[in-house]
Amino acid sequence: MTAAAPSVGVPLPPRPGRLLRMGRTVRYYVPAIMVFIGVIVLWELAVRGFGMQAFILPAPSAIGAALVENWGAGRWPLFEAARVTLFEAVGGLLIGTTVGLIVAFGIARWATARDAVLPFAIAANAIPIIAIAPIFNAWFGITNPLSKMMIAALLVFFPIMINVTRGLTQVEPSALELMRSYAASDWEILRKLRLPNALPYFLTALKVATTLSLIGAIVGEYFGGASNVIGRVVVQSASALRFDVTWAAILLGAITGIAFYLAIVALERVLIPWHSTVRGEHPG
Amino acid sequence: MTDSSQPTPVVRVSGVDKQFTVGHGVTTALDGIDLEIGRGEFVSLIGPSGCGKSTLLRLIGDLTAPTAGSVEVNGKPAHAARRGREYGMVFQAPVLFEWRSVSDNVKLPLELLGMDRSERDARAREMLALVELSDFASHHPYQLSGGMQQRVAIARALALQPSILLMDEPFGALDEMTRERMNAEVLRIWQQTGTTIVFVTHSIPEAVFLSTRVAVMSARPGRITHVVDVALPQPRNDETREDPRYFRHVTEVREALRSGGALGAEPALVSEERMAAEGGIG
Numbered sequence: 089m090t091a092a093a094p095s096v097g098v099p100l101p102p103r104p105g106r107l108l109r110m111g112r113t114v115r116y117y118v119p120a121i122m123v124f125i126g127v128i129v130l131w132e133l134a135v136r137g138f139g140m141q142a143f144i145l146p147a148p149s150a151i152g153a154a155l156v157e158n159w160g161a162g163r164w165p166l167f168e169a170a171r172v173t174l175f176e177a178v179g180g181l182l183i184g185t186t187v188g189l190i191v192a193f194g195i196a197r198w199a200t201a202r203d204a205v206l207p208f209a210i211a212a213n214a215i216p217i218i219a220i221a222p223i224f225n226a227w228f229g230i231t232n233p234l235s236k237m238m239i240a241a242l243l244v245f246f247p248i249m250i251n252v253t254r255g256l257t258q259v260e261p262s263a264l265e266l267m268r269s270y271a272a273s274d275w276e277i278l279r280k281l282r283l284p285n286a287l288p289y290f291l292t293a294l295k296v297a298t299t300l301s302l303i304g305a306i307v308g309e310y311f312g313g314a315s316n317v318i319g320r321v322v323v324q325s326a327s328a329l330r331f332d333v334t335w336a337a338i339l340l341g342a343i344t345g346i347a348f349y350l351a352i353v354a355l356e357r358v359l360i361p362w363h364s365t366v367r368g369e370h371p372g
Numbered sequence: 373m374t375d376s377s378q379p380t381p382v383v384r385v386s387g388v389d390k391q392f393t394v395g396h397g398v399t400t401a402l403d404g405i406d407l408e409i410g411r412g413e414f415v416s417l418i419g420p421s422g423c424g425k426s427t428l429l430r431l432i433g434d435l436t437a438p439t440a441g442s443v444e445v446n447g448k449p450a451h452a453a454r455r456g457r458e459y460g461m462v463f464q465a466p467v468l469f470e471w472r473s474v475s476d477n478v479k480l481p482l483e484l485l486g487m488d489r490s491e492r493d494a495r496a497r498e499m500l501a502l503v504e505l506s507d508f509a510s511h512h513p514y515q516l517s518g519g520m521q522q523r524v525a526i527a528r529a530l531a532l533q534p535s536i537l538l539m540d541e542p543f544g545a546l547d548e549m550t551r552e553r554m555n556a557e558v559l560r561i562w563q564q565t566g567t568t569i570v571f572v573t574h575s576i577p578e579a580v581f582l583s584t585r586v587a588v589m590s591a592r593p594g595r596i597t598h599v600v601d602v603a604l605p606q607p608r609n610d611e612t613r614e615d616p617r618y619f620r621h622v623t624e625v626r627e628a629l630r631s632g633g634a635l636g637a638e639p640a641l642v643s644e645e646r647m648a649a650e651g652g653i654g
């Protein structure tokens with residue numbers, strides 16, 4: 089009857105109202121927010137009460153002021169710094185994820201590829217990022233954002249590769265048997281079983297990778313390059329004893345990382361609403 | 373109908389041995405199995421744990437190959453039947469894809485067959501109606517109970533209208549009440565579709581209640597020791613469980629199992645059967 093409809097059937101039972109759910113969400117976060125506010129207030133009081141020096145710990149109010157003051161202007165334009173650093177991180181994430189995915193598919197498909205590639209992948213993962221950062225800066229150009237991207241990519245590659253490989257290969261044996269009983273081809277098994285099975289693994293790795301890509305980019309920046317990036321602002325403002333700016337830059341870096349992470353969480357909700365990590369109610 | 377010497381049986385297993393090599397040891401799972409199953413039959417395989425019931429079912433379904441002997445389905449080698457998608461399979465676990473809705477799970481084999489979308493939709497609707505889950509078509513598997521999930525698995529197995537349905541302890545994980553309801557449902561579906569069913573179970577009452585024939589197996593090596601013809605009238609219902617002939621067959625199967633050396637190994641079979649015989653359930 090409804091021939092073109094992608095899926096037919098009865099709608100799900102009524103879900104709790106939007107307002108009610110929002111109320112619940114707010115209530116869920118109330119304790120965390122209270123703790124956060126409490127810590128900030130204590131911090132402010134402690135700094136003022138003990139007359140703490142700014143180079144040890146600036147007051148939250150001072151950090152906030154530095155953030156506002158240096159947002160778009162001054163020696164350290166923080167917004168621009170965060171934008172460039174995020175650009176490097178996203179670039180690194182894309183490169184690392186792409187390579188990680190390609191290697192994962194190769195490894196999952198061909199056992200010989202696994203034996204050939206895996207030792208190198210593990211070795212690459214074992215390299216201390218601090219040691220490789222100056223070398224990548226030299227290879228890809230210290231002022232070229234690509235050098236920071238490659239450092240981020242190196243960090244991102246491994247978790248993506250390992251997790252996606254796992255998702256593609258750790259398929260329920262009975263599900264494989266089911267597909268075989270329908271005489272499904274390897275390609276159909278990949279498309280209808282392995283890929284959907286790997287999706288939650290991929291997204292979990294991607295969440296970790298967002299944070300790693302920012303760390304990679306900032307570590308790369310420490311070893312030199314364009315000056316208005318988070319890493320350089322931290323180094324230079326600290327040596328100028330402007331610790332309020334240092335803290336503001338760190339804060340901005342953290343906020344960027346959290347926003348990046350939450351973007352993937354949102355993506356997760358769209359792509360895998362059926363998965364146990366995403367759906368709210370757990371059976372039993 | 374229960375005559376096993378029809379001209380072309382749906383299943384013909386002849387002289388099948390199956391050995392597994394694990395390390396340096398060899399396990400003989402099946403030894404000299406001969407079995408013929410005619411069109412529209414409902415045959416149960418029963419026997420102690422490890423006697424090779426699942427292995428025999430997997431051989432019929434071409435999920436594993438015999439060490440010796442041959443398996444023919446609809447007059448063809450089993451692998452040809454599998455490639456021709458003549459099987460429906462139901463395992464102990466429902467094996468539903470959690471990323472697919474209930475109706476999309478039922479459509480999986482239809483997609484693999486290359487059936488077009490409107491036909492798929494219609495067939496999935498029909499199958500869900502058959503297992504009485506029409507209202508849950510757009511639910512996801514995690515939103516269903518274990519019994520409902522198993523019914524989806526049955527709907528999926530029947531979607532290709534297979535000539536043979538292989539079921540490996542499909543209700544083993546369900547409670548006794550649900551299990552009896554599911555038994556009635558399987559019988560209804562069997563009658564409605566005319567599919568040949570091979571059914572593995574641990575439960576004597578379940579085997580007798582459902583089957584036209586019960587193949588009793590013994591362990592180490594796995595052999596078919598007795599084949600019990602169940603001469604109970606169709607359709608079977610709650611009255612069947614009170615029929616004196618029903619008790620006679622239950623006893624017959626139990627004794628066949630005992631003479632195969634099975635009951636000593638598996639006392640659970642006794643208590644289960646006694647529970648049903650006392651009519652304490654249902």
Ligand SMILES: Nc1ncnc2c1ncn2[C@@H]1O[C@H](COP(=O)(O)OP(=O)(O)OP(=O)(O)O)[C@@H](O)[C@H]1O
Nearest residue numbers: 392393394399401420421422423424425426427428
């Ligand atoms: N893949 C395998 N590799 C090695 N041995 C196996 C394999 N599958 C089954 N076996 C052996 O074959 C024998 C029969 O196994 P099978 O699973 O068919 O028993 P079953 O009758 O289905 O038992 P249960 O009632 O417990 O399900 C067992 O001894 C088992 O150890």
Ligand SMILES: [Mg+2]
Nearest residue numbers: 425426427540
């Ligand atoms: Mg078994």
